[in-house]
Amino acid sequence: MDKIDNAIKTVHHMDYQASHNGYLSRIHPLAKLLITIIYIILLTSIDKYNFVITLAMSIYLILLGIIGDLSIKNALKNLKVVLLLLFVLGIANPILDRTVIAYIGMIPVTTGMISMITLLLKGIFAILASYFLILTTSIEEICYALKMLHIPDVLITIVMLIYRYIIVFLKEVQKIWIAYQMRAPKQKGVNYKVWGSMIGSLMLRSIDRAQMVYESMELRGFNPSTSFVKKEKMNKKSEIYFCLMIGLLTVIRFIPIFEIIGSIFV
Amino acid sequence: MMIEVKEVSFSYNGSKKQTLSNININIEEGESVGIIGANGAGKSTILKLLVGLELDYKGEIIINGLKVEKQNLQEIRQKIGYVFQDSDSQLFMPTVYEDVAFAPRNYGFSKEEVDERTIEALKSIGIEDLKNRQIYRLSGGEKKLVSIATVLSMKPNILIFDEPTVALDPKNRRRFINVLNSLKGMKIVTSHDLDLIYDTCNRTILIANGKIILDGETKSILDNKELLENNGLELPLSLQRRE
Numbered sequence: 001m002d003k004i005d006n007a008i009k010t011v012h013h014m015d016y017q018a019s020h021n022g023y024l025s026r027i028h029p030l031a032k033l034l035i036t037i038i039y040i041i042l043l044t045s046i047d048k049y050n051f052v053i054t055l056a057m058s059i060y061l062i063l064l065g066i067i068g069d070l071s072i073k074n075a076l077k078n079l080k081v082v083l084l085l086l087f088v089l090g091i092a093n094p095i096l097d098r099t100v101i102a103y104i105g106m107i108p109v110t111t112g113m114i115s116m117i118t119l120l121l122k123g124i125f126a127i128l129a130s131y132f133l134i135l136t137t138s139i140e141e142i143c144y145a146l147k148m149l150h151i152p153d154v155l156i157t158i159v160m161l162i163y164r165y166i167i168v169f170l171k172e173v174q175k176i177w178i179a180y181q182m183r184a185p186k187q188k189g190v191n192y193k194v195w196g197s198m199i200g201s202l203m204l205r206s207i208d209r210a211q212m213v214y215e216s217m218e219l220r221g222f223n224p225s226t227s228f229v230k231k232e233k234m235n236k237k238s239e240i241y242f243c244l245m246i247g248l249l250t251v252i253r254f255i256p257i258f259e260i261i262g263s264i265f266v
Numbered sequence: 267m268m269i270e271v272k273e274v275s276f277s278y279n280g281s282k283k284q285t286l287s288n289i290n291i292n293i294e295e296g297e298s299v300g301i302i303g304a305n306g307a308g309k310s311t312i313l314k315l316l317v318g319l320e321l322d323y324k325g326e327i328i329i330n331g332l333k334v335e336k337q338n339l340q341e342i343r344q345k346i347g348y349v350f351q352d353s354d355s356q357l358f359m360p361t362v363y364e365d366v367a368f369a370p371r372n373y374g375f376s377k378e379e380v381d382e383r384t385i386e387a388l389k390s391i392g393i394e395d396l397k398n399r400q401i402y403r404l405s406g407g408e409k410k411l412v413s414i415a416t417v418l419s420m421k422p423n424i425l426i427f428d429e430p431t432v433a434l435d436p437k438n439r440r441r442f443i444n445v446l447n448s449l450k451g452m453k454i455v456t457s458h459d460l461d462l463i464y465d466t467c468n469r470t471i472l473i474a475n476g477k478i479i480l481d482g483e484t485k486s487i488l489d490n491k492e493l494l495e496n497n498g499l500e501l502p503l504s505l506q507r508r509e
Contacts, residue, residue: 008402012401015360019360019364164358213358215319216355217368219343219346220372221368222368
């Protein structure tokens with residue numbers, strides 16, 4: 001119950017934060033979306049053994065955290081399930097790739113270990129960058145930016161509705177869960193015998209609610225082909241932000257900053 | 267004539283049973299009309315047909331001279347504000363301001379006009395102080411008032427309310443009635459709450475099994491105990507006490 005409640009609150013909080021994030025909320029959504037896409041492309045283009053450059057890519061996230069007052073710690077906490085999945089995906093690397101390249105004391109460091117850590121970092125950074133985009137840009141603005149990039153309306157509508165329906169779905173889960181617990185107070189979890197009927201009921205109720213939400217949107221003028229059209233051009237502040245961020249990303253991706261800093265001290 | 271419903275019949279997909287059968291209703295500008303009837307009588311279906319949420323009907327529905335059909339929906343929906351029974355389904359944006367501004371934004375008004383309409387809608391029902399509140403932190407009564415503001419921002423000349431007082435406590439119900447009475451333009455209210463109809467509508471349409479049983483002055487219909495009981499309803503509480 002608490003978990004569902006927390007999930008609903010988290011989604012609401014993210015939604016609220018997106019339009020009330022001060023400086024970053026005022027930056028044009030297209031600038032933020034493009035920076036995020038470019039960041040992920042640059043991140044994935046790094047060689048799987050290049051741990052140092054991968055680590056340097058965290059500078060962007062730290063900077064974003066400072067500008068937007070976004071907590072990386074909280075973000076990692078909210079994304080722990082996804083991070084666990086990343087870890088599972090990377091765990092095979094040290095087993096399959098066992099070439100020793102160095103020793104730390106007596107412990108051998110293999111290329112598999114390096115590639116696993118790099119893969120993990122890449123995954124974490126890419127997810128954090130997307131998460132920060134959602135925290136600083138409302139879903140309507142992201143859809144508007146996608147529209148400017150000429151993504152088909154159908155896809156944009158799906159993105160928007162999936163996001164809106166997450167809350168609808170969670171609320172229905174919460175209602176069913178409460179109703180179940182009231183009549184099965186001594187049980188831990190849901191008895192497997194009612195899984196089928198509960199999931200069926202959950203689906204039907206979620207579809208009904210989703211239909212009503214869509215009707216409400218439709219009655220207030222929502223139209224996939226026109227609703228994402230906004231007549232705001234990118235302002236000077238957004239242009240400067242875009243150029244600075246792209247400049248920063250280019251520097252940290254292609255210039256070995258950490259090595260240069262290290263060489264100064266050695 | 268603002269709303270003309272001529273010989274309208276309707277069945278939901280796959281159902282042989284007619285939800286509405288040969289319905290005729292004419293509503294003039296400025297009228298407040300209550301639609302009453304037992305569960306499943308067809309009250310909400312009439313509202314859905316008026317705003318074009320169901321288009322597969324027989325007969326003719328004309329709103330402000332425009333037939334309710336796909337190509338006219340955008341224009342018709344700008345003139346009609348539909349307040350849902352369930353406010354949670356109506357409100358889907360993160361904050362009150364965002365939700366009230368949703369329709370004007372979608373209809374392409376400028377940023378300044380969207381802001382002006384939003385503030386005006388909130389002011390008109392006295393909830394300007396809720397402007398920056400998160401929707402999920404609102405009480406049931408506040409959600410209902412915000413739902414009204416979400417349609418008022420389009421300055422509609424027809425307002426439709428589907429079971430508006432469901433889940434409202436007495437204080438919020440009274441507040442809602444005061445707001446409803448203060449709103450100008452045509453109002454159509456469906457409800458089981460006959461006291462609400464008594465307090466807000468000068469004309470009432472009684473429906474049973476998809477047919478209009480009676481259409482007339484509210485007082486004469488809601489005073490008729492036998493008529494109401496024969497159609498699955500009861501006298502309004504305020505009149506029961508008088509008996």
